[in-house]
Amino acid sequence: MRKKNEDKYKQFSNELLDWYDVSRRDLPWRAAPGASSNPYFVLLSEIMLQQTVVTTVIPYFIRFINKWPKIIDLAQADFNEVSSLWAGLGYYRRAKNLHETAKILVKQHNGIIPNDEDVLLTFPGIGEYTAAAISAIAYDTKSNVVDGNIERIFSRLYKIEEPLELSKQKIRTLSKKYLPCKRNGDYAQALMDLGSSVCIPKAPRCQICPIISTCKLGGTPNAAMYPKRLPKKNKKQRYGVFYLLMDDEGSILFSTNKNEGIFANMDVLPSIGWNEENKKLESSPKIISKELALFNLNWEILEKKINHIFSHFKLNCTLVFFRIKKSTLNNLIIDKKYRFVKKTELNKLAKPSLIKKILDVFEEEIVK
DNA sequence: GAACCGTGGCA
């Protein structure tokens, strides 16, 4: 019986690797067939790919390796520049963790990325999946790489009825049995390519699947129903007010967030609210905040509204544009954390997509 | 375990 199972596992990986040799995606961090990969490229791409699709990552990855071709370049970079190149990619703590990891690697590991999963796990921003993926893809170790794609594939292979949130450990145990003795990095990437182009979440393309013969759901209309999931919680609606303050030289008031919370370390516009109850703030845009108080002045005000959706809440944004004269700045109470940024310096900031969106809304006013 | 942490594409 054991012999029979081993044959099954071997056939599975062989068929998958044969498919990979023909169907593999050509990605900028991927080594040519037969060539050894660049561990720095693997690490950088794996961090960027956390919860982020390949097509989104590619241009960011290219910009990063053009600016910092080696890990030592990244380690020595000014974090503000790292943050700025990361802007728009989301999950901004990743940028800080990446930079910290690069610095540790250069300082304590001679700039060499370890192949040991346990060592990789000690770096900030590298968890179980990423450690296994770097080890397998960069050094071809026999690591049990389990990402969302692989969870979906094994959920379907075994027609797992439990919600994915509850079956992760079972899937790890199953997937470990299938690991081949050779080409482990290719094998992991083959599963991921399969998950992204064939065993896709909706409408899986079972007709062209190289491993349909081992799949309990293969070719059945039910395949799309797996993996099953726990019911999603509704995103709460929050309300916030954002202020675009421009002086008569065209400079705009910004602050840089601390290394915490949403938009960690990013450059943002002054805002208040972000609460579920603050809907009433919409009607009093002139009172900004304790740190930034505006009273009894004749402002040129333009008000707009946009919506923005985050991973765990929705934000209804009231946007308020003020044009102020420098001579009246003395009447403002402005916390020291704020600073005016010249129009020509805007492109150097690390602006989250929401902040870019707000600047776009007032583009005509900014150009004036 | 559950909440927090972004964004864009797609149906």
Place this chain on the structure above:
DNA sequence: TTGCCAAGGTT
């Protein structure tokens, strides 16, 4: 339009 989801990690 809305909800879903994607190469997860940290607290």
